[in-house]
Structures are given as C-alpha cells and as structure tokens.
Amino acid sequence: MAMETMALPKTFNPQEIEEPIYQWWEQRGFFTPRIDPARRPFVISMPPPNVTGELHMGHAMFVTLEDLMIRYHRMKGEPTLWVPGTDHAGIATQVMVEREIAKEGLTRHQLGRERFLERVWAWKEKYGGTITRQLRRLGASCDWTRERFTMDPVYSRAVREAFVRLYERGLIYRGEYLINWCPRCETALSDLEVEREEEEEGLLYYVRYPLIGEGWEGPTAPWGSGRWAEGARDFITVATTRPETLLGDTAVAVHPEDARYAQQVGRTAVLPALGRRIPILADPAVDRDFGTGAVKVTPGHDPTDYEIGERHGLPRVNVMNPDATINENGGPYAGMDRFRAREAIVADLQKEGLLEKIEPHRYAPGRCQRCGTIVEPMLSLQWFVNVKPLAEEAIRAVKEGRIRILPERFERDYFRWLEHIRPWCISRQLWWGHRIPAWYCDDCGHITVAREDPTACARCGSARIHQDEDVLDTWFSSALWPFATLGWPDDTEDLRYFYPTTVMETGYDILFFWVARMVMMGLAMTGEVPFRIVYLHGLVRDEKGEKMSKTKGNVIDPLVVIRDYGADALRFTLATGSTPGNDMRLSLQRVEGNRNFANKLWNAARFILGALSGPLRRPSWDDPTLTLPDRWILSRYHRTVAAVTQALDAFDFGEAGRRIYEFTWGEFCDWYIEIAKEPLYRGSEDDAARTRGILVYVLDGILRLLHPFMPFITEALWGYLKRAGAVDDAEALIVAAWPISGPVDERAEAEMQALIETVRTIRNAREAHRVPSERRIPAWIAAKEALPVLEGHRHLLATLARVDPDRLVLAAEFPEPPPEAVIYPAGSIQIYLPVAGLVDRAAERARLERELEDLEARIAKTEALLASEFSVRAPAAVVEKERRKLEELKARREQLRAEWERLRE
Known part of the structure; x- marks a missing residue:
C-alpha cells in the first residue's frame, strides 16, 4: 500500500488512508473467494439498494453488520462470498426520470414507451454507480466481480422463468381484487410502498342514512333540493373519514353483540345521494368503539370492507377512475376529483339534514412512498400470486428449524403474517421493470404465457397478439435474489457451491415484504431454503429516539459523518450501539467518542512501533521471567479473544465490540503500556525484548479482533507492523488468521486487579483534591490478603500512584487508623491518605455528600429497573449483572457514609 512507504504519522487522519486501502484490497482480489469443495462457505446476499439511491443510515447499518460478519468468517479461513447488487426499483426510478423529463415540458406518454425506457437506461448508466461507490466508502468487502442488477439479461431470464413456473402450477392468475392504488403514479403499490404516519388534521364525519319503513319508502325529491329525505322518520348514523367513498357503499354494518343496533340488523337503509337500498348487517370485524359503532361498508375501497363483503356476498362498486376522479358510478359527482367530491358531498349532506356533526380526528392515511400522494384502496384487474400454498411451506421451514430467525420473537410475527396472507398483487402499471410475459390474442382472447416471446397465439395460432403493458412488482424480482x-x-x-446462502441480514420492517417472499420463492424454485439464518436489525433513529426525516430536519448523512469522523468510527458506533431487532439512537457524540478510540489505538501503535528498535522475543506462557503484569495482560487478552469469538458466533456484535473496546482502552492502553515503559527503558535487554514481544503479540491480536468492526485503521496499523517485521503470516490483515485464545491465569488477574484498584483509588483521590502530578504523597495501605502482591510490587505501585516510596506503609491491618488521614476503600483494601495538605475537610465532606447523592440516584434507578418487566424479559445473565451492580452500589454507599461520619467527628 502507498501508506507503507512512509513512517507512521503522528496523528490519525482517516481521510488519508481509507480510500487507498480500499482500492488496494479490491485490486488484490481479497474480496473474491476461492471455491473449496472440502469447506462449507459463508455466504450473504446483500439487500440490493435502489440503483438510483444514495447512502443513508439504513444502508450504513446493514453494510456495517454484514461486512463485520464477512470479514470475521474470511479471517476464520472460510470461503466467504458477499454478493453485491442493485435493484431497478420500478416506481422510484420511474418517478425520478419523469421529474427530469418534466423539466423539458414532457411526459412519458408524450415520449412513448420505447423512448422513455431509453431515457431511464441512460439515467441508470449515469447515476447507477453512485450507491455502489458510496458502499465502498463504508468498507463493504463484497465480491464486485459478481455484482448483479435486477434488470441484467441473466437476471431477467430468471424472473421470467419464475413467473412461468408459478403460472404453470396455477399459482399465478389474473383477476379483480382490492389493491393499493397511487393516483399520481397510476399504479398498484405493495404494502411496503405505502407509508402511514399519524396526522392531526383529520376529520370524522357523522352521516345519517335514512331507513326504509314507518311510512317512508325512499326519496321523494331530487338530491340537493333540501327535501330528499323528506318524510323519513328513522335513521342510522355512521362515522367515516372519507365521505366521498359512500358512493360505493353496499351495506351498513354493526357488531353482532352491540345491543344498540340489535333491532336494526336486517333492515334496509337508503344511501344518500344515489338512493341505493343497502342492508344493515352484523359482522364481528366492526369496531364498536369507533364513531357510533355503525360503519358504512364499501367493499370496492376498503380492505376490511372487502372482507366483510366477501363474507356476506355484497356487490363491489368502484367509484373512482385511475386518476382518483369520480367515475360514472358516482352519480352527480362524476368527473370531480375525490377531494372536491368530498367537499361537495359534505355540503349536500348538510343541505339535506343528513350530516349530524364533524369532529377532529387523528388518523394515518396511506401515502405513496415515492410521491406522497394519498393512496386509494381500489378494485382493479391485476395479476396475482396465490401465495397460500407457498406460505405453508415457508412456515414449515422455520418451524422445522431449517431457517432460524434472530431475534426469535419475530418468529411469531412471521407466522402470523403468513397464516393470514392474502393474494399478492404482482402487476404494476409502469414502464420500467420486468414486463409481464403474457400475450393476449386479439382473435380468441386466449392468454399465452411463455419463457420466450411467442409469435402466435398458443390456442388458435393467430399472429394478432400483444403483450401485457404492465411490469412486475419489484418485490417479485427481488424475491429471487439469493439464487438468481x-x-x-x-x-x-x-x-x-454457494446456495443455500448462510445469513440474510436486513431490517425487521421488511421481514414480511421481502424476507418471507424470498423464503417462499426459494422453496418453490429450488426446493431449498434460500438462507439458514435471518438476522434482523432495527431502525437507526436520532439521539432523541425519533425517526429520521427530512421534514423534521434530523437526518444524519453517513457520508458527512464519514468525512468528519471516518468510516471506522461510524461503523463501530453502529455495531456496538445496536442489538438484534431493536431500534438504536445515533448520537454524533458517540461517533466522536469512537473516533477518539481510534486515535487512542493509533497512539498506542505509534508507541509500540517506536519501541521496536531492539530485539523482540515472542511471548511464551512457560517463560519463567514473565512478570505479574505480563501474565495478567496475556491472560486478559486470551480471555478477550474467547469472549469476542463466542459473541460473534452468537451474533451478539454489540457485546463483541464492547469487549474489544474495554480491553484495548481500559487494560492494554491505560495500564500495560504504561507499565511496559519501565522494562523497556530502564530494565535489562532481556526484559525489554520480552516486553516488546508481548506488546506486539497483544497489539497484533487487538487489530485482528477489531478488524471486522474498524477495517481501515486496523489494516493500516497492521501494515506498519508487517513492514517492521513484527508480523508475517499473511499479505494483509483482511486475509490474516483470526486469533486463537490461549491460557488464562486467574490468580494473576486477581492479583493484578488488586494492584490496579489500589492505584486507581489513589489516583482518583489525588485528582479529586487537585494534587499536582509531580507531588509524591505518603500513603498507608491496609492490604489484607493482597499484602504479598502489593509488597512484591511496591516500586510499581509507588510509580503508578505517584506515592513517595519512603513514606509508603504497607500492612495487613492497622489497629488504629493513621492520624489525620482519610480512608479510601479499594474493594477489601483500605487506603489511608493524609489530611494535612491533601484534604480540605469541609470540601471532602461536600464531595462525599455529592457522591452519596449520585449513588442514591443510581441505586433507585437500578431498583426500579429490577422491579420492572426487565427482570422477566431480559436474559438471566443480564438481570444477574444488574443485581450484582446493585449490591456493589449499596456496599459503596455504606463505605461513604462511614467515611463521612469519620470526617464529621
């Protein structure tokens, strides 16, 4: 790499190293696996981002987690494949291109299908690589030689093959059904392409429907005359948020157990405006608490009403054109825009005395994800997949353990959705996408579905055939992704070799819309599950927990974060701040903290590289010259390797990252490197050689452990170690071996912990009282069982704690506390520091009071947590950790109270 030709810079600058390192990785072919029949591969299919998309935090999250898994398994020596690619994103791309040509005063219809598609392909060629370039900035180590696009010729053939196979099995058919319709894009939408967010400005309209009987048999005057319902004595009032759809009502429904309407079930109501006679029926789908408890039933414009209509055999009336204007079924409102019709209908209802009242109402209308238009549920002639038989197979695959979903709680949602699945509308009224392979005969009306474009009707042989104008739902083609x-x-x-794949990592919000469909299609097309594990991450929210949106102005741009802090800092924040299936709050303060962690690692490496001027002896556990700090750091490192490996194998990425962080900063950098300066600079040559070897051994291991999380800085530093001749087992860290855990020494860990706690306590006391760093203070230490350890490391203790060695008194116990001294507990060890010249009694009491106040708050918070559902729902180990923390806090509280009393006396 270019950076290896120069000395390690004094400061870490991610902008200088990240792109050169990535280019080097890609040029060297490190991302491309070799097929090895003797080894089982590890495979991930990247969720394909939109071809015209730009990087957002959702992309940053999945790239971080998937690249982490890929790098980990690559270092374990497994043939590792991460398949990248992009999705043609039918609606999104078409909308973008339509906006472009609108600037020229054109519409797609003016251009015509062929010329419009030429413009879309040109757009794709110009902007289609943006997202893949940005994925590289995050460090995505996918095999770009296998990059796929859902409109590639080979992929398109797979899409047609899947369609034909399902058609031949009788699972694809053409029929009329209720779908989501966008009047602006003039296409059917999948549920995922409909966004719902609660809005304040909704209204609930209470409309009176006259009832037949008691001398009134129907309207006697024209609608709008003010006398339409003249003579009607009995009414049923329904509440609705969409008065314009009453034109399509074919019934009024109440709940079967609602006593208020028991006498009206079976009677006949008259539909305002149109005079249509409609029955009053009972159905359990009615929400008795909504409005009046009586609802209008519009099977042609509401999913729940559609189901009610199916159960009761109601007619389905569509009252809207594709552009959301009222059609001929709307009577006097035909030709009006739906919202203009709403105004007119409400005005006429008031005139006729049939509008009881209007109330403010919070509601969540469905909006087109791409253009923001309110979506209209509408009956439409479309192509559908009967997914019920496929869903049954997909349920069985998870129940039998062939697919594992993480977190497991999402299995319930997966089953519930598949058990109640409806026919899947797969046709879209677009031009950009996979055109439906169905041809209609102009002579006999037969539909020919074929793998290759036919020249004649399959039934009558007529050459007068034309292809369906629609294209397939993008989710249909992406459902084939793992195998296509x-x-x-x-x-x-x-x-x-690579199928079935190993892990499908994606957001929990598309478990149904994409993951479940991939399972169904994988089983239907290949007879195999498409992946063995589904790992679901949560949404990335802002630091307040709110969903990021341009409207709120709280969007965090990952490219800006990478520019300011580096890709490694962002990746480490995302990986350690998330848990499977849970949303995370992203704070730039945390990203900055992890950039500081990178700086700490960089400076540690600079120190170690600067110390490699002499001989280096590889550490051996049997080396009798190993000191307590040596055995401690080696033991702690081996324990960290085991813990991190176990956490990664369990998909607990956050815990793995936290263990690396705590060991690297809290133990290696803060303690061992500081301790190592003595043997390096003031010890024998043998001591220095041994210490160099341990420093390199542990740093090398840290870089390997951290590489999946922070690939750029670790590769850079490992390259410098390699150049210095300190490591030589691989060409690059990306393909170096994963570290193996070694022996642990629990005694050394316990003894060193006693020494560390003693030093830390004295340091904290010095800092609290602002004792100058150069001043050596006296100390009396009642070490109890730790006396041999502290006595054996008296010089190290005095050096690290800045204690005067001539006034350091060590004993197991002190019968009487030294006069004018303040006690500082360090576990079971009692440290006495002189009051004179060190402690202001009043200030010390105030400090203790503040610390006690803080402790009380922490104890209360922990007690409240343990008294909540947390103690039942959280893993037992996590709950036990909180209980131990509570015990430690209470013990510390008692120590502080005793010290406060002593100072008061």
Whole structure:
C-alpha cells in the first residue's frame, strides 16, 4: 500500500488512508473467494439498494453488520462470498426520470414507451454507480466481480422463468381484487410502498342514512333540493373519514353483540345521494368503539370492507377512475376529483339534514412512498400470486428449524403474517421493470404465457397478439435474489457451491415484504431454503429516539459523518450501539467518542512501533521471567479473544465490540503500556525484548479482533507492523488468521486487579483534591490478603500512584487508623491518605455528600429497573449483572457514609 512507504504519522487522519486501502484490497482480489469443495462457505446476499439511491443510515447499518460478519468468517479461513447488487426499483426510478423529463415540458406518454425506457437506461448508466461507490466508502468487502442488477439479461431470464413456473402450477392468475392504488403514479403499490404516519388534521364525519319503513319508502325529491329525505322518520348514523367513498357503499354494518343496533340488523337503509337500498348487517370485524359503532361498508375501497363483503356476498362498486376522479358510478359527482367530491358531498349532506356533526380526528392515511400522494384502496384487474400454498411451506421451514430467525420473537410475527396472507398483487402499471410475459390474442382472447416471446397465439395460432403493458412488482424480482444472483435457473458452479446462502441480514420492517417472499420463492424454485439464518436489525433513529426525516430536519448523512469522523468510527458506533431487532439512537457524540478510540489505538501503535528498535522475543506462557503484569495482560487478552469469538458466533456484535473496546482502552492502553515503559527503558535487554514481544503479540491480536468492526485503521496499523517485521503470516490483515485464545491465569488477574484498584483509588483521590502530578504523597495501605502482591510490587505501585516510596506503609491491618488521614476503600483494601495538605475537610465532606447523592440516584434507578418487566424479559445473565451492580452500589454507599461520619467527628 502507498501508506507503507512512509513512517507512521503522528496523528490519525482517516481521510488519508481509507480510500487507498480500499482500492488496494479490491485490486488484490481479497474480496473474491476461492471455491473449496472440502469447506462449507459463508455466504450473504446483500439487500440490493435502489440503483438510483444514495447512502443513508439504513444502508450504513446493514453494510456495517454484514461486512463485520464477512470479514470475521474470511479471517476464520472460510470461503466467504458477499454478493453485491442493485435493484431497478420500478416506481422510484420511474418517478425520478419523469421529474427530469418534466423539466423539458414532457411526459412519458408524450415520449412513448420505447423512448422513455431509453431515457431511464441512460439515467441508470449515469447515476447507477453512485450507491455502489458510496458502499465502498463504508468498507463493504463484497465480491464486485459478481455484482448483479435486477434488470441484467441473466437476471431477467430468471424472473421470467419464475413467473412461468408459478403460472404453470396455477399459482399465478389474473383477476379483480382490492389493491393499493397511487393516483399520481397510476399504479398498484405493495404494502411496503405505502407509508402511514399519524396526522392531526383529520376529520370524522357523522352521516345519517335514512331507513326504509314507518311510512317512508325512499326519496321523494331530487338530491340537493333540501327535501330528499323528506318524510323519513328513522335513521342510522355512521362515522367515516372519507365521505366521498359512500358512493360505493353496499351495506351498513354493526357488531353482532352491540345491543344498540340489535333491532336494526336486517333492515334496509337508503344511501344518500344515489338512493341505493343497502342492508344493515352484523359482522364481528366492526369496531364498536369507533364513531357510533355503525360503519358504512364499501367493499370496492376498503380492505376490511372487502372482507366483510366477501363474507356476506355484497356487490363491489368502484367509484373512482385511475386518476382518483369520480367515475360514472358516482352519480352527480362524476368527473370531480375525490377531494372536491368530498367537499361537495359534505355540503349536500348538510343541505339535506343528513350530516349530524364533524369532529377532529387523528388518523394515518396511506401515502405513496415515492410521491406522497394519498393512496386509494381500489378494485382493479391485476395479476396475482396465490401465495397460500407457498406460505405453508415457508412456515414449515422455520418451524422445522431449517431457517432460524434472530431475534426469535419475530418468529411469531412471521407466522402470523403468513397464516393470514392474502393474494399478492404482482402487476404494476409502469414502464420500467420486468414486463409481464403474457400475450393476449386479439382473435380468441386466449392468454399465452411463455419463457420466450411467442409469435402466435398458443390456442388458435393467430399472429394478432400483444403483450401485457404492465411490469412486475419489484418485490417479485427481488424475491429471487439469493439464487438468481448465483446463476439460477442454470446449474452453475456458484449455485451448487454457494446456495443455500448462510445469513440474510436486513431490517425487521421488511421481514414480511421481502424476507418471507424470498423464503417462499426459494422453496418453490429450488426446493431449498434460500438462507439458514435471518438476522434482523432495527431502525437507526436520532439521539432523541425519533425517526429520521427530512421534514423534521434530523437526518444524519453517513457520508458527512464519514468525512468528519471516518468510516471506522461510524461503523463501530453502529455495531456496538445496536442489538438484534431493536431500534438504536445515533448520537454524533458517540461517533466522536469512537473516533477518539481510534486515535487512542493509533497512539498506542505509534508507541509500540517506536519501541521496536531492539530485539523482540515472542511471548511464551512457560517463560519463567514473565512478570505479574505480563501474565495478567496475556491472560486478559486470551480471555478477550474467547469472549469476542463466542459473541460473534452468537451474533451478539454489540457485546463483541464492547469487549474489544474495554480491553484495548481500559487494560492494554491505560495500564500495560504504561507499565511496559519501565522494562523497556530502564530494565535489562532481556526484559525489554520480552516486553516488546508481548506488546506486539497483544497489539497484533487487538487489530485482528477489531478488524471486522474498524477495517481501515486496523489494516493500516497492521501494515506498519508487517513492514517492521513484527508480523508475517499473511499479505494483509483482511486475509490474516483470526486469533486463537490461549491460557488464562486467574490468580494473576486477581492479583493484578488488586494492584490496579489500589492505584486507581489513589489516583482518583489525588485528582479529586487537585494534587499536582509531580507531588509524591505518603500513603498507608491496609492490604489484607493482597499484602504479598502489593509488597512484591511496591516500586510499581509507588510509580503508578505517584506515592513517595519512603513514606509508603504497607500492612495487613492497622489497629488504629493513621492520624489525620482519610480512608479510601479499594474493594477489601483500605487506603489511608493524609489530611494535612491533601484534604480540605469541609470540601471532602461536600464531595462525599455529592457522591452519596449520585449513588442514591443510581441505586433507585437500578431498583426500579429490577422491579420492572426487565427482570422477566431480559436474559438471566443480564438481570444477574444488574443485581450484582446493585449490591456493589449499596456496599459503596455504606463505605461513604462511614467515611463521612469519620470526617464529621
């Protein structure tokens, strides 16, 4: 790498190293695996971002977690494949291109299908690489030689093959059903393409429907005359948020157990405006607490009403055109825009005395994800997949353990959705996408579905055929992603070796819309599950826990974060701040803290590289010259390797990262490097050689452990170690071996911990009382069972704690506390520091009072946590950790109270 030709810079600058390192990785082919029939591969199919998209925090999250897994398994020596690619994103891309041509005063219809698609392909060529370049900035080590696009010729053939196979099985059909319709884009939408957010400005309209009977048999005057319901004596009032859809009502429904309407079930109401006679029926789907408890039933414009209509055999009336204007079924409102029709209908209802009242109402209308238009549920002739048989297979795969979902709690949601699944509308009224492979005969009306474009009708042989104008739902093509990217339907070497894939990592919000469909299609097309593990991450929210949106102005741009703090800091923050299936709050303060961690690592490496001027002896556990700090750091390092490996194997990435952080900063940098200065600079040559070897051994291991999280800085520093001749087992860290845990020494850890706690306590006391660093103070230490350790390391203790060695008194116990001294407990060890010249009694009491106040708050918070559902729902080990923390806090509180009393006396 270019950076290896120069000395390690004094300060860490991620902008200088990240892109050169990535280019070097890619040029050297480190991302491309070798097929090894003797080894099981580790495979991830990247969730394909939109081809015209730009990097956002959702991308940053999945890239971080997937790249972490890929790098870990690559270092374990497994053939590791991460398949990258992009999705053509039918609606999103078409909307963007339509906006572009609108600037020229054109519409797609003016251009025509062929010329419009030429413009879309040109757009794709110009902007399609933006997202993949940005994924590289995050360090995504995917195999770009296998990059796929969902509109590639090979992939398109797979899409057609899947469609034809399902059609031949009778699972794809054409029919009329209720779908989500965007009047602006004029296409059907999947549920995922409909966004719902509660809005304040909704209204609830209470409308009176006259009832037949008691001398009134229907309207006797024209609608709008003010006398339409003249003579009607009995009414049923319904509440609705969409008065314009009453034009499509075919019933009024109440709950079967609602006593208020028991006498009205079976009667007939008259629909305002149109005079249509509609039944009053009972159905359990009615919410008795909504409005009046009586609801209008519009099977042609509401999903729940559609189901009610199916159960009761109601007619379905569509009252809207594709552009959301009222059609001929709307009577006097035909031709009006739906919202203009709403105003007119409400005005006429008031005129006729049929509008009881209007109330403010919070509601969440569905909006098109791409253009923001309110979506209209609408009956439409579309292509559907009968997914019920496929869903049953997908349920079985998870129940039998062939697929594991993490966190497991999402299995319930997965089952619930698949058990109640509806036919899947797969046609879209767009031009950009996979065109439906169905041809209609102009002579006999037969539909020919074929793998290759036909020249004649399959039934009558007529050449007068035309292809369906619609394209397939983007989710249909992306449901084939795990196997179509590997060459299916051909029997390729990649498909045989890399399929089924290992992990599907994605957001929990598309468990149903994408993951479940991949499972269904994988089983239907290949007979195999598409992946063995589903890992679901949560949403990335702002530091207040709110969803990021441009409207709120709280969007955090990952590219800006990378520019300011580096990709490593962002990645480490995302990986350690998230837990499976839970949303995370992203704070730039935390990113900055992890940038500081990178700086700490950089400075530690500079120190170690600067100390490599003499001989270096590789550490050996059997070396009799190993000191207590040596055995301690080696033991702690080996324990960290085991813990991190176990956490990564359990997909607990946050815990793995935290263990590396705590060991690197809290033990290696803060303690061992400080301790190592004595043997390096003032010890024998043998001591220095041994210490150099341990420093390099542990730093090398830290870089390997940290590489999946922070790939750039670790590769850079490892390159300098390699150049210095300190490591030589691989060409680069990215392909170096994962570290192996070694022996641990619990005695050395316990003894060193006693020494560390003693030093830390004295340091904290000095800092609290602002004792100058150069001043050596006296100390009396009642060490109890730790006396041999502290006595044996008297010089180290005095050096680290800045204690005067001539006035350091060590004993097991002191019958009487030294006069004019303040006690500072360090576990079971009691440290006495002189009051004179060190402690202001009043200030010390005030400090103790503040610390006691803080402790009381922490104790109360922990007690409240343990009294909540946390103690039942959290893992037992986590709950036990909180209980131990509470005991420690209470013990500390008693120590402080005793010290406060002593100072008062």
